[in-house]
Amino acid sequence: MDNDSFQSSLKFQLEDILRRKDINQLRLFGRKYGFLELTLRKRAWLQLLSIELPSDLSNWKCNTLEEQRQVEISKDVDRSLGNLSIFDSNDRETIESTKNDLRDILVAIFSKHKDISYLQGFHDIASVCLALFGKNQGFYVSEKLATTVFKDMLSNNFPVTISTITEKITQILKVADPELYDALDETYNGQFFFTVPWVVTWFGHTFRCMEKICRFWDFLLSSPPDSIIHVSVAFIIQLRGPILRQEYGDIENIQKIFQKADDYSFAFGTVSYTHLRAHETPEHLVCRLLLEKKK
Numbered sequence: 001m002d003n004d005s006f007q008s009s010l011k012f013q014l015e016d017i018l019r020r021k022d023i024n025q026l027r028l029f030g031r032k033y034g035f036l037e038l039t040l041r042k043r044a045w046l047q048l049l050s051i052e053l054p055s056d057l058s059n060w061k062c063n064t065l066e067e068q069r070q071v072e073i074s075k076d077v078d079r080s081l082g083n084l085s086i087f088d089s090n091d092r093e094t095i096e097s098t099k100n101d102l103r104d105i106l107v108a109i110f111s112k113h114k115d116i117s118y119l120q121g122f123h124d125i126a127s128v129c130l131a132l133f134g135k136n137q138g139f140y141v142s143e144k145l146a147t148t149v150f151k152d153m154l155s156n157n158f159p160v161t162i163s164t165i166t167e168k169i170t171q172i173l174k175v176a177d178p179e180l181y182d183a184l185d186e187t188y189n190g191q192f193f194f195t196v197p198w199v200v201t202w203f204g205h206t207f208r209c210m211e212k213i214c215r216f217w218d219f220l221l222s223s224p225p226d227s228i229i230h231v232s233v234a235f236i237i238q239l240r241g242p243i244l245r246q247e248y249g250d251i252e253n254i255q256k257i258f259q260k261a262d263d264y265s266f267a268f269g270t271v272s273y274t275h276l277r278a279h280e281t282p283e284h285l286v287c288r289l290l291l292e293k294k295k
Contacts, residue, residue: 011036018043030222034215041214042133048221049144057136060143061104062111069118070107076123077103083124085208086131101135102126109143116146116154121200125150128204128213149225153200165199165229166192172233180240186248194258198232206261235261 010033017025018040026044035041046053065073077099081087087095105126110118125145130138146154152161170192174181188194197205203216220227236243242257 007036011040014040014044018047021047023047027222030218034218038132041218042137044218045132045141045221049141049148051140051144053137053140057140060108060136060139062108064111065107069110072120073103073106073110073118073123076120077106080123080127083205083208084127084131084210084213086210098130101138102130105130105135105139105142108139109146112143113147116151117156119154119158119200121197121205122146122150122154124201124204128202128210128217131210132214162196162199166195168226168229169195169232169236172230173236176233177237177240180237180243183244183246183248184236184254187251187254194255195232195236198235199228202228203231203235203261206258208262212262 014029014033014036017029026047029035030044030048035044063070080102081095081098087098090098102123106118106123109126110116126138126142129141129145132138133141152158155161170181170185170190173184173192184192202213202220204213207213207216216231220231239257243254246253246257
């Protein structure tokens with residue numbers, strides 16, 4: 001079967017799964033293949049997040065947020081969108097209008113849900129939702145992520161939550177690749193907080209390419225909640241060569257390596273016949289994400 005026929009077959013399978021609303025099969029498909037194209041991806045994410053869109057999509061605006069919180073949001077919104085290549089061709093007026101939409105979405109979410117608080121980085125999550133779904137649907141997807149997947153991070157328990165996550169990343173890496181762990185442990189004095197942006201934004205601020213971000217999200221939305229931990233470990237392991245070529249303690253150059261994520265092609269499932277593999281060790285779940293260097 002040639003690639004076009006195979007892709008058509010996959011599309012047919014996905015459309016059938018979405019029609020039947022078979023969440024288990026949808027998760028399996030998302031992890032292995034991704035959701036192929038924009039229209040199917042939007043339907044898949046809505047099903048995975050159990051979002052039932054209201055008949056009046058525009059009835060969501062709300063602003064009861066204290067001024068200090070609005071200032072924090074505005075500061076992040078003002079420097080947003082530039083990291084996503086999808087907005088590169090937009091003129092200044094369109095960018096400013098999109099930023100206003102993003103600000104409205106964030107203010108409404110944190111006005112409606114007093115049990116969570118805005119955290120720097122969540123604007124990157126909402127930016128992805130806005131880019132993919134548009135303003136109105138983007139609000140409901142962002143809201144659902146804020147009140148489910150990211151709720152612990154957006155609660156008053158953020159320091160404990162993020163500390164726990166980075167500690168798990170550290171422990172898994174120590175088992176998966178002791179040499180790489182030692183190099184990073186010495187460089188960062190045992191504090192793996194360089195992984196925080198990956199966890200907080202689901203790599204939404206790491207990549208410029210929207211398709212790459214969406215493919216990661218396809219996988220993460222189809223996987224258990226802690227999968228971002230294992231994907232972060234796998235991301236580090238793939239970069240072991242460049243990292244180990246640096247002198248221990250060279251934080252500046254190692255950070256540059258992490259910032260060059262767009263130089264890599266992240267392969268899942270049939271995209272290039274590699275996938276995220278996971279297996280149990282006696283102590284930890286260890287994952288390896290196989291990546292392809294761009295030719």
